Amino acid sequence: MALIVQKFGGTSVGSAERIAAVAQRVATTRAAGHDVVVVVSAMSGETDRLLGLARAVSPRPEPRELDVLLATGEQVTIALLAMSLIGNGLPARSYTGAQVRILTDTVHGKARITGIDGERIRRDLAESRVVVVAGFQGVDESGDITTLGRGGSDTTAVALAAALGADECQIYTDVAGVYTTDPRIVPEARRLDRITCEEMLELASMGAKVLQIRSVEFARKYNVKLRVLSSFEDGPGTLITPEEDAMEQPLISGVAYNRDEAKLTVVGVPDRPGIAFSILGPIADANIEVDMIVQNTGLDGTTDFTFTVHRNEFDRAMEILRRTAADLGAREVTGDNRIVKISLVGVGMRSHAGIASRMFGALADETINIQMISTSEIKISIVVDEKYLELGVRALHSAFGLGQNDLAS
Amino acid sequence: MALIVQKFGGTSVGSAERIAAVAQRVATTRAAGHDVVVVVSAMSGETDRLLGLARAVSPRPEPRELDVLLATGEQVTIALLAMSLIGNGLPARSYTGAQVRILTDTVHGKARITGIDGERIRRDLAESRVVVVAGFQGVDESGDITTLGRGGSDTTAVALAAALGADECQIYTDVAGVYTTDPRIVPEARRLDRITCEEMLELASMGAKVLQIRSVEFARKYNVKLRVLSSFEDGPGTLITPEEDAMEQPLISGVAYNRDEAKLTVVGVPDRPGIAFSILGPIADANIEVDMIVQNTGLDGTTDFTFTVHRNEFDRAMEILRRTAADLGAREVTGDNRIVKISLVGVGMRSHAGIASRMFGALADETINIQMISTSEIKISIVVDEKYLELGVRALHSAFGLGQNDLAS
Numbered sequence: 001m002a003l004i005v006q007k008f009g010g011t012s013v014g015s016a017e018r019i020a021a022v023a024q025r026v027a028t029t030r031a032a033g034h035d036v037v038v039v040v041s042a043m044s045g046e047t048d049r050l051l052g053l054a055r056a057v058s059p060r061p062e063p064r065e066l067d068v069l070l071a072t073g074e075q076v077t078i079a080l081l082a083m084s085l086i087g088n089g090l091p092a093r094s095y096t097g098a099q100v101r102i103l104t105d106t107v108h109g110k111a112r113i114t115g116i117d118g119e120r121i122r123r124d125l126a127e128s129r130v131v132v133v134a135g136f137q138g139v140d141e142s143g144d145i146t147t148l149g150r151g152g153s154d155t156t157a158v159a160l161a162a163a164l165g166a167d168e169c170q171i172y173t174d175v176a177g178v179y180t181t182d183p184r185i186v187p188e189a190r191r192l193d194r195i196t197c198e199e200m201l202e203l204a205s206m207g208a209k210v211l212q213i214r215s216v217e218f219a220r221k222y223n224v225k226l227r228v229l230s231s232f233e234d235g236p237g238t239l240i241t242p243e244e245d246a247m248e249q250p251l252i253s254g255v256a257y258n259r260d261e262a263k264l265t266v267v268g269v270p271d272r273p274g275i276a277f278s279i280l281g282p283i284a285d286a287n288i289e290v291d292m293i294v295q296n297t298g299l300d301g302t303t304d305f306t307f308t309v310h311r312n313e314f315d316r317a318m319e320i321l322r323r324t325a326a327d328l329g330a331r332e333v334t335g336d337n338r339i340v341k342i343s344l345v346g347v348g349m350r351s352h353a354g355i356a357s358r359m360f361g362a363l364a365d366e367t368i369n370i371q372m373i374s375t376s377e378i379k380i381s382i383v384v385d386e387k388y389l390e391l392g393v394r395a396l397h398s399a400f401g402l403g404q405n406d407l408a409s
Numbered sequence: 410m411a412l413i414v415q416k417f418g419g420t421s422v423g424s425a426e427r428i429a430a431v432a433q434r435v436a437t438t439r440a441a442g443h444d445v446v447v448v449v450s451a452m453s454g455e456t457d458r459l460l461g462l463a464r465a466v467s468p469r470p471e472p473r474e475l476d477v478l479l480a481t482g483e484q485v486t487i488a489l490l491a492m493s494l495i496g497n498g499l500p501a502r503s504y505t506g507a508q509v510r511i512l513t514d515t516v517h518g519k520a521r522i523t524g525i526d527g528e529r530i531r532r533d534l535a536e537s538r539v540v541v542v543a544g545f546q547g548v549d550e551s552g553d554i555t556t557l558g559r560g561g562s563d564t565t566a567v568a569l570a571a572a573l574g575a576d577e578c579q580i581y582t583d584v585a586g587v588y589t590t591d592p593r594i595v596p597e598a599r600r601l602d603r604i605t606c607e608e609m610l611e612l613a614s615m616g617a618k619v620l621q622i623r624s625v626e627f628a629r630k631y632n633v634k635l636r637v638l639s640s641f642e643d644g645p646g647t648l649i650t651p652e653e654d655a656m657e658q659p660l661i662s663g664v665a666y667n668r669d670e671a672k673l674t675v676v677g678v679p680d681r682p683g684i685a686f687s688i689l690g691p692i693a694d695a696n697i698e699v700d701m702i703v704q705n706t707g708l709d710g711t712t713d714f715t716f717t718v719h720r721n722e723f724d725r726a727m728e729i730l731r732r733t734a735a736d737l738g739a740r741e742v743t744g745d746n747r748i749v750k751i752s753l754v755g756v757g758m759r760s761h762a763g764i765a766s767r768m769f770g771a772l773a774d775e776t777i778n779i780q781m782i783s784t785s786e787i788k789i790s791i792v793v794d795e796k797y798l799e800l801g802v803r804a805l806h807s808a809f810g811l812g813q814n815d816l817a818s
Contacts, residue, residue, distance in 0.1 A: 016465030
């Protein structure tokens with residue numbers, strides 16, 4: 001008998017029929033003799049409905065109150081799922097984040113979990129109940145409701161699995177697992193049986209649609225076995241292993257991409273210590289997240305500095321950067337918000353030379369011009385014109401033999 | 410500077426615009442130098458929407474989970490109102506029933522308040538904040554969410570006023586106060602400046618649309634000054650005084666009616682001790698509420714026993730009564746669900762003879778046949794065929810000079 005945490009997202013609980021289907025899935029797991037803790041999100045569309053209400057009363061809703069509002073979304077789902085389970089003869093009990101004391105800091109809208117009191121849940125499990133917990137939400141030390149930010153339900157599930165010492169944390173989504181790349185772009189994309197947390201983290205742009213990145217960090221930190229599966233069809237899904245299993249590790253796991261990027265470049269800044277901080281400090285102060293950062297070796301005592309931000313932040317970032325550049329005596333500021341990032345990910349690339357050149361060769365064969373390059377231990381990312389997104393992803397997927405009919409290279 | 414509790418019902422907070430209007434009204438009270446605690450209901454339609462969701466997943470939703478679900482309704486409103494207040498420059502903070510520890514018993518769906526911890530509210534008021542509290546909901550000792558039943562927000566408001574020692578508890582509704590009778594039936598109906606709690610209680614059927622009866626009991630018990638006013642137009646409303654003010658008390662306060670009644674009669678039951686209990690025991694066991702009970706002096710060792718129930722319960726009550734009647738050897742069971750109750754209410758009638766005969770005379774003038782009569786200290790109720798409802802109410806309203814253009818008799 002195992003203890004399994006199962007998390008169902010908004011689409012999986014989007015209607016009464018779907019909630020009934022989730023109840024059925026939970027019942028099957030119970031029937032197999034396992035204890036089950038279920039974590040659910042708000043019904044799909046509900047969070048947007050609530051945000052709409054908030055914006056109708058206030059152009060900039062106060063964060064504490066926005067959390068009080070948004071937390072109702074999951075509260076509705078836990079009640080409905082518990083009712084459905086009980087209606088099917090399965091004893092169950094629902095809890096809000098505050099009720100099971102999912103303690104967080106007080107950063108409303110982006111709170112971090114600091115502790116979980118598993119006491120009530122353990123008692124219910126001991127009494128053969130299914131426990132249904134609201135994802136995405138917690139409570140701070142003064143009793144105020146907090147939320148973990150969009151997708152935070154994944155984090156709730158992993159944190160609960162860690163706190164309860166669960167045998168597996170299953171994340172049910174609308175896809176059958178993690179794929180070598182986006183099947184909408186490459187129809188031959190293959191579901192991975194397993195992937196390491198590290199790779200999953202590097203596959204962020206692809207993975208974010210499947211699983212919140214913070215939950216993967218959490219899983220790695222607390223050694224939680226995480227599995228991504230479809231709530232609409234049966235199948236083994238993809239197991240995300242906390243520790244790296246050296247055996248049968250493929251060279252490359254997948255090709256990720258991100259179409260929401262924009263790049264900004266400061267041309268001809270003085271090449272001296274502290275320059276990166278001078279440029280990025282004001283950007284960070286404005287709460288703009290920076291993704292890639294590239295600075296090349298300087299010439300003539302000056303250097304060019306490029307970074308990427310979310311496309312929505314492009315205008316704001318340009319404005320800040322122009323002021324900074326003037327202060328620093330830089331020659332020029334340029335920007336482009338019609339770019340995309342494509343990344344090749346795999347723990348195997350660590351010990352293999354030649355991956356980068358094969359990657360660049362495949363892109364050259366398609367005459368795709370590479371604008372930026374950035375590498376990590378297990379990832380190589382490039383920035384190209386957005387018009388090359390599909391072509392580039394397909395070229396790489398095929399070059400590394402990731403497809404269903406490809407032989408593993 | 411006074412402390413005022415203001416309660417706004419579902420219609421008053423039914424849209425973003427109306428919530429903004431409520432915020433404006435609260436701001437006006439603050440500007441007059443008063444401390445304000447606001448209690449709100451779920452936006453109109455929301456509770457029904459949630460009940461619909463519950464029924465879609467389970468034909469008989471589990472009561473504990475139903476409370477978890479329904480409690481989200483007010484939680485949405487408190488957040489929106491607090492946002493709106495803050496957006497208007499008025500510091501505010503929202504609290505769910507659980508957060509301000511509105512402690513209740515564990516009777517889900519019909520919980521009773523057992524205590525309130527005013528600590529957090531007092532601290533916020535001391536820091537010049539408007540405090541917005543979710544009506545209708547509380548928390549039991551084990552931390553489970555409870556609800557007080559429909560209209561329970563009035564009770565929350567009065568209980569908070571009592572706990573905080575508020576100077577006045579204002580219930581904002583869609584009517585301008587308590588009227589001598591239903592203005593839809595008698596256009597000359599007059600708003601009462603004041604009414605005693607006792608009269609308000611007896612006006613239940615009329616009052617229930619304005620104010621939950623339990624909240625009036627609460628107000629009387631804890632000596633809370635209660636005022637009913639319109640949230641859509643300015644005006645003094647009706648003050649419901651806890652203690653009876655002997656001066657300038659009118660003879661009759663109003664004419665109430667209830668069209669949701671049905672009557673059941675057991676004919677020819679043995680006239681012996683315990684018979685009322687034998688008849689009503691099984692009805693009470695089935696959780697059917699009984700309103701009027703009339704038993705006349707028996708003849709020939711048998712008696713007839715009549716009582717009224719809510720029209721929705723008529724079939725169920727008849728079925729139970731038939732079984733009971735057979736056990737008791739009664740001659741016959743009859744019933745009628747096409748009746749209405751009309752009541753004349755007034756603390757003044759205590760010391761005045763002749764009210765009943767004037768009442769019956771007015772009905773006789775219209776040839777309305779009276780089927781049942783029941784009296785209390787300050788109320789006389791009759792049951793008539795439902796077709797006489799409007800005619801009867803108008804006849805009594807006019808006979809006792811309650812209209813705007815009538816002279817007080």
